[in-house]
Amino acid sequence: MEQKFTGFKCKSCGKVMYPKHDRCLDCKGTEFEEVELGKEATLLTYTKLYALPEGIEMPPLVLGIVKFPGGARAMGQLTTDDPKIGMKLRPVWGKLRKMKDREIFGFKFEPVK
Amino acid sequence: MRDVAIIGCGMTKFGRLDGKDLMDLLAEASLRAIDDAGAGERDFDSVYVGNMMAGELAHQTAIASALVDRINLIPAGAERVENGPASGASAVKNGFLAVASGASDLVLVAGGEKMTAVDTDIIGDLVSTMTHPTAEYVHGVTLPAMAALLTRLYMERYGVTERHLAMVAVKNHANALKNPYAHLQRECTIEGAMSSIMIADPLRLYYACPISDGAAAVILCSLEKAKEFTDKPVRIAGFGHASDVQTLQEREDPAVLKSVQLASQQAFKMAKLEPKDIGVVETHDAFEILEIVQSEDAGFFEKGKGHLAVEKGVTALDGRLPINPSGGLKAKGHPVGATGVAQIVELVWQLRGEAGERQVKNPKRGFACNFGGFGNNTVIHILERAW
Numbered sequence: 001m002e003q004k005f006t007g008f009k010c011k012s013c014g015k016v017m018y019p020k021h022d023r024c025l026d027c028k029g030t031e032f033e034e035v036e037l038g039k040e041a042t043l044l045t046y047t048k049l050y051a052l053p054e055g056i057e058m059p060p061l062v063l064g065i066v067k068f069p070g071g072a073r074a075m076g077q078l079t080t081d082d083p084k085i086g087m088k089l090r091p092v093w094g095k096l097r098k099m100k101d102r103e104i105f106g107f108k109f110e111p112v113k
Numbered sequence: 114m115r116d117v118a119i120i121g122c123g124m125t126k127f128g129r130l131d132g133k134d135l136m137d138l139l140a141e142a143s144l145r146a147i148d149d150a151g152a153g154e155r156d157f158d159s160v161y162v163g164n165m166m167a168g169e170l171a172h173q174t175a176i177a178s179a180l181v182d183r184i185n186l187i188p189a190g191a192e193r194v195e196n197g198p199a200s201g202a203s204a205v206k207n208g209f210l211a212v213a214s215g216a217s218d219l220v221l222v223a224g225g226e227k228m229t230a231v232d233t234d235i236i237g238d239l240v241s242t243m244t245h246p247t248a249e250y251v252h253g254v255t256l257p258a259m260a261a262l263l264t265r266l267y268m269e270r271y272g273v274t275e276r277h278l279a280m281v282a283v284k285n286h287a288n289a290l291k292n293p294y295a296h297l298q299r300e301c302t303i304e305g306a307m308s309s310i311m312i313a314d315p316l317r318l319y320y321a322c323p324i325s326d327g328a329a330a331v332i333l334c335s336l337e338k339a340k341e342f343t344d345k346p347v348r349i350a351g352f353g354h355a356s357d358v359q360t361l362q363e364r365e366d367p368a369v370l371k372s373v374q375l376a377s378q379q380a381f382k383m384a385k386l387e388p389k390d391i392g393v394v395e396t397h398d399a400f401e402i403l404e405i406v407q408s409e410d411a412g413f414f415e416k417g418k419g420h421l422a423v424e425k426g427v428t429a430l431d432g433r434l435p436i437n438p439s440g441g442l443k444a445k446g447h448p449v450g451a452t453g454v455a456q457i458v459e460l461v462w463q464l465r466g467e468a469g470e471r472q473v474k475n476p477k478r479g480f481a482c483n484f485g486g487f488g489n490n491t492v493i494h495i496l497e498r499a500w
Contacts, residue, residue, distance in 0.1 A: 051237065
């Protein structure tokens with residue numbers, strides 16, 4: 001099954017948000033529809049983390065903020081050790097980390113070849 | 114609203130304070146502040162205790178009740194104030210409002226944290242729980258990671274270099290060497306900072322604060338009654354408090370600390386002052402990039418030019434606008450719940466002319482910026498001499 005990276009579109013004003021808020025950040029509207037944010041996003045900034053949180057095995061953990069074409073942004077792990085600002089990435093489903101022996105899954109971002 | 118004065122202050126040394134627990138630290142700082150105010154015989158109406166993690170770190174809750182018992186401020190109404198790393202400034206704000214409103218006449222505000230009681234990994238994780246649970250935390254986002262993401266944006270956009278971060282660290286270490294209360298009592302060189310280990314590229318260890326224990330306290334009363342206690346009352350001229358969206362990526366511009374802008378504007382408006390009226394500043398430099406960004410978003414320097422002020426020595430102890438004469442969070446230390454109160458204590462000492470070797474030349478007004486998250490919750494205070 002294909003997983004889509006989704007955000008929440010306000011039914012009153014059309015603002016797309018990620019993560020979810022119970023009231024729209026622009027108009028305070030309370031109804032939303034889930035929408036796909038996009039198949040591709042652009043890298044705005046990144047870090048290579050060497051002081052690792054629990055459940056991440058190998059340094060560095062590469063984290064970045066990406067921007068989708070509609071303007072929504074997301075924070076996530078990058079699958080490359082060689083990130084470049086402006087590079088194109090796509091969301092891919094995978095294991096994020098282990099927390100108290102539980103495996104956590106979510107979207108990461110992988111370079112578009 | 115009544116004018117509110119700070120009539121006494123005190124703090125513990127910051128650092129790894131083996132053999133002293135959270136209550137020891139809070140009691141020590143509070144008693145020093147009470148002594149400083151000469152208020153030992155007085156009855157207090159209210160007590161506010163800034164603290165972020167006593168339940169998790171000290172396995173103790175309801176610490177305000179424990180403090181009034183320990184130092185006998187009974188029957189003062191006592192409560193703990195939690196606002197992340199701005200718990201201290203939020204406690205001061207609550208104390209200010211209690212006196213300003215007329216509800217309380219004599220108030221103790223203390224802030225403290227005992228952070229070295231547990232392993233560094235546990236502290237790192239607890240602090241990371243301030244981030245968004247599903248959009249940040251589970252992905253492995255830590256506070257150093259957020260600071261690194263912001264630093265890289267600043268480097269790309271404004272030409273900030275690693276050397277600028279090192280310059281802030283060198284300045285704050287030099288100031289801390291003149292502060293007997295500071296945690297890190299050692300000189301730091303540009304080369305030393307730039308060769309310290311990488312923790313979150315482009316952030317090295319020396320561009321981040323240490324993990325410290327400590328407590329600080331201030332005594333508040335109405336300005337009218339302040340003369341009964343001291344010849345040098347310090348007036349709280351204004352405060353500001355604002356929030357922003359939690360995740361870094363969802364900010365209108367992730368390189369702008371909007372809560373700092375708004376809270377600063379509120380504080381200046383209330384005090385009827387402008388940034389040029391301020392003579393000494395304490396910022397929340399948990400990471401050195403934050404000193405630069407806060408100095409801009411608070412209105413002291415144009416956006417994107419804060420690092421140039423550091424370069425020119427403007428923010429040095431003998432510069433036009435000394436920032437973090439105490440050594441800042443970077444070198445004085447950052448026992449989270451204590452920090453916001455300790456910033457106020459430093460400003461009071463500076464305004465009274467009691468800061469010893471690190472005394473800024475004759476400041477009339479001071480400005481403090483305390484963060485309750487990563488830029489998404491900011492408390493500002495402006496203090497001025499009232500004599």
